[in-house]
Amino acid sequence: MKFVLFGETAPGPDFGSVALVVLGLYLAALLTLGIVAWRRGRTSEEDYYLAGRGQGVLVSIMTIMATFFSSGAMLGVPGFVYKEGVAFTLFALNLPCAGAVIHLFGSKIRRLGRSRGYVTQGDMIAGYYGDTAPMRLLVALIGFLYVLPYVIMQIKSGGYLAQVMFPGNPDAFARGAMILSGVTIVYVLIGGMRSVAWTDVLQGFLLIGGMILAAVATVVTLGGLGGFFAKVREIDPEGLALPGPSGVYTPWKLMTICVFASIGSLVQPAQWMRMYSARNEQVLKRGALIFSIILPLCFLFGVMLVALAGRAIYPPEMMDGKMVAHPHVGEFDQIVIVMVKEQLPVMLGGLGTVLVAVLLVAVLAASMSTADSNLHALSAVVTRDVYDRFVRPRASETERAWVGRAVIVLATLLALWLVRAGQTNENFAPLKMIASLMFAAIGFSCQLLPVTIDMLYLRRGTRAGAVAGMAAGIVAVFLFTPFPDLLIEKFGEAGKTPVADAVNPLKSLFDIGFTGFVVNAAVFALVSVFTQKLDRDRVAALAKEMDGGVQ
Amino acid sequence: MVRAVKAKRSGRILFAVFVLALVMGPGPGIWLVNPDPGDPEARRFLFGVPIVYAWAVFWLAVQGVCIVLAFAGGGRGESAGEGGDS
Numbered sequence: 001m002k003f004v005l006f007g008e009t010a011p012g013p014d015f016g017s018v019a020l021v022v023l024g025l026y027l028a029a030l031l032t033l034g035i036v037a038w039r040r041g042r043t044s045e046e047d048y049y050l051a052g053r054g055q056g057v058l059v060s061i062m063t064i065m066a067t068f069f070s071s072g073a074m075l076g077v078p079g080f081v082y083k084e085g086v087a088f089t090l091f092a093l094n095l096p097c098a099g100a101v102i103h104l105f106g107s108k109i110r111r112l113g114r115s116r117g118y119v120t121q122g123d124m125i126a127g128y129y130g131d132t133a134p135m136r137l138l139v140a141l142i143g144f145l146y147v148l149p150y151v152i153m154q155i156k157s158g159g160y161l162a163q164v165m166f167p168g169n170p171d172a173f174a175r176g177a178m179i180l181s182g183v184t185i186v187y188v189l190i191g192g193m194r195s196v197a198w199t200d201v202l203q204g205f206l207l208i209g210g211m212i213l214a215a216v217a218t219v220v221t222l223g224g225l226g227g228f229f230a231k232v233r234e235i236d237p238e239g240l241a242l243p244g245p246s247g248v249y250t251p252w253k254l255m256t257i258c259v260f261a262s263i264g265s266l267v268q269p270a271q272w273m274r275m276y277s278a279r280n281e282q283v284l285k286r287g288a289l290i291f292s293i294i295l296p297l298c299f300l301f302g303v304m305l306v307a308l309a310g311r312a313i314y315p316p317e318m319m320d321g322k323m324v325a326h327p328h329v330g331e332f333d334q335i336v337i338v339m340v341k342e343q344l345p346v347m348l349g350g351l352g353t354v355l356v357a358v359l360l361v362a363v364l365a366a367s368m369s370t371a372d373s374n375l376h377a378l379s380a381v382v383t384r385d386v387y388d389r390f391v392r393p394r395a396s397e398t399e400r401a402w403v404g405r406a407v408i409v410l411a412t413l414l415a416l417w418l419v420r421a422g423q424t425n426e427n428f429a430p431l432k433m434i435a436s437l438m439f440a441a442i443g444f445s446c447q448l449l450p451v452t453i454d455m456l457y458l459r460r461g462t463r464a465g466a467v468a469g470m471a472a473g474i475v476a477v478f479l480f481t482p483f484p485d486l487l488i489e490k491f492g493e494a495g496k497t498p499v500a501d502a503v504n505p506l507k508s509l510f511d512i513g514f515t516g517f518v519v520n521a522a523v524f525a526l527v528s529v530f531t532q533k534l535d536r537d538r539v540a541a542l543a544k545e546m547d548g549g550v551q
Numbered sequence: 552m553v554r555a556v557k558a559k560r561s562g563r564i565l566f567a568v569f570v571l572a573l574v575m576g577p578g579p580g581i582w583l584v585n586p587d588p589g590d591p592e593a594r595r596f597l598f599g600v601p602i603v604y605a606w607a608v609f610w611l612a613v614q615g616v617c618i619v620l621a622f623a624g625g626g627r628g629e630s631a632g633e634g635g636d637s
Contacts, residue, residue, distance in 0.1 A: 093614065296615070
């Protein structure tokens with residue numbers, strides 16, 4: 001078999017009609033699951049946010065996986081492999097780290113959450129160190145900084161995907177973004193965590209199937225594994241070694257990304273709530289095991305292979321000293337879609353066209369499963385950590401539930417507005433800033449790691465130390481975002497400010513989250529030495545509960 | 552008691568091996584096999600597979616074994632007390 005050239009007509013039925021049918025079936029299945037979950041649920045806050053703390057192995061692991069894998073896993077990571085070659089395949093080793101985090105942290109978080117009735121991570125951290133306003137607000141701020149950019153970028157991905165599925169439709173982007181948001185809102189609003197988790201099961205299977213399907217199609221098209229690796233031999237020498245063609249991915253940087261990207265993605269609000277909602281300890285242990293084995297295979301033997309073949313077939317080019325994707329590919333993160341959309345219909349005819357539509361829906365599923373979990377978690381954070389503490393502490397459970405739903409609607413509308421505004425004006429500053437912030441989102445989330453490790457294992461930190469550490473970590477990560485330069489550029493040339501000069505060398509050496517973590521942990525430890533210790537009896541009681549002394 | 556001490560010790564060993572896999576896989580250990588792009592004689596493939604990719608697969612397998620052993624050693628045993636909460 002040979003690879004067809006971009007633009008050749010593939011046999012089989014009209015792609016737009018097939019895509020419409022597959023998309024319709026997928027959305028109908030989501031809504032059905034959402035309605036069934038709603039009918040199974042109860043009206044309590046605990047049920048809405050944590051599905052009554054009764055999720056079994058399949059639902060728990062699939063919702064953790066689907067939340068973890070956003071559209072970045074289907075498009076972004078293969079895009080990096082296409083751009084950087086084999087160096088970025090080492091990124092797959094972040095997934096067992098994430099599994100290890102579930103294994104090490106999950107049971108303790110679940111036990112204490114269950115015995116104390118915690119819903120958000122703010123409940124647990126403030127419950128341990130003392131429920132002061134700075135503590136609650138800092139934890140809520142970290143959650144917010146993680147969640148909002150993610151929701152916005154997933155909605156944006158939905159729009160882009162609609163453009164790929166319906167290329168002749170000028171309104172495809174807007175309609176795609178609105179349909180993704182609309183359907184997501186409906187099932188999150190009506191069924192809460194149970195709807196989100198049940199739909200995540202469907203979306204997770206689509207995601208895993210899509211990643212493997214893309215690789216199988218590519219390998220078969222190239223004549224089996226022998227033909228595939230013969231093609232990979234054509235990759236340029238820079239693409240076969242570290243630090244990759246752009247010189248960015250040094251071992252230290254890759255190692256810190258592997259550790260801190262995975263940890264940051266698991267101590268974020270939505271994943272923390274999934275640990276609370278597991279039925280028992282074994283659910284999380286089994287989940288960690290499945291997570292650590294299945295997901296790396298989806299990367300290393302799935303979409304990463306597609307991207308490696310893509311690099312050999314459509315090598316990136318240099319333009320004005322800058323690496324750009326091959327003209328047939330367009331953008332780096334389109335490599336999987338280009339490879340599959342061109343080859344599957346040629347290989348399998350009508351069935352191939354259907355599979356391409358399924359694969360594109362799998363990318364949509366990746367976006368929706370991350371957006372729904374994050375919207376749901378944002379609702380819990382705003383309701384429990386802000387509204388219930390600082391706005392109306394005596395609000396009833398019903399009132400809080402409605403506030404939570406209002407947060408979901410408002411956050412989605414805000415995200416949609418930003419995405420639409422960014423679509424009509426490429427230089428729309430708020431969206432550009434949020435897009436930049438997304439890369440730092442995991443870095444912000446990592447700032448909960450020192451308090452989490454202290455709370456679960458060390459138990460030597462103080463309240464003042466925790467607050468100072470988190471604040472210092474947030475500031476450190478903030479310095480890596482474009483915001484300081486945007487603020488200072490009025491006084492100098494953009495990108496050449498003292499802040500950029502100071503952080504750029506570190507940026508090229510280590511992951512952002514790791515740098516923030518080091519600052520955070522150092523400040524936390526130092527301040528804890530000189531400030532008032534936590535009450536020993538209370539810490540001992542909490543430790544006993546989280547270690548399994550009290551069930 | 553003896554069983555708990557053994558489990559703790561094996562847990563620490565598994566943790567150490569897991570960290571070693573991180574240092575050797577995506578970390579500085581990669582310099583042991585990383586081919587020099589400027590050297591035409593450098594070994595870039597192992598049995599036809601890019602050597603860096605093969606390195607990633609090997610250390611991923613090591614991490615996977617650690618997780619499986621951790622589950623077999625601790626995960627199943629600790630769940631015994633959870634029977635009543637489903």
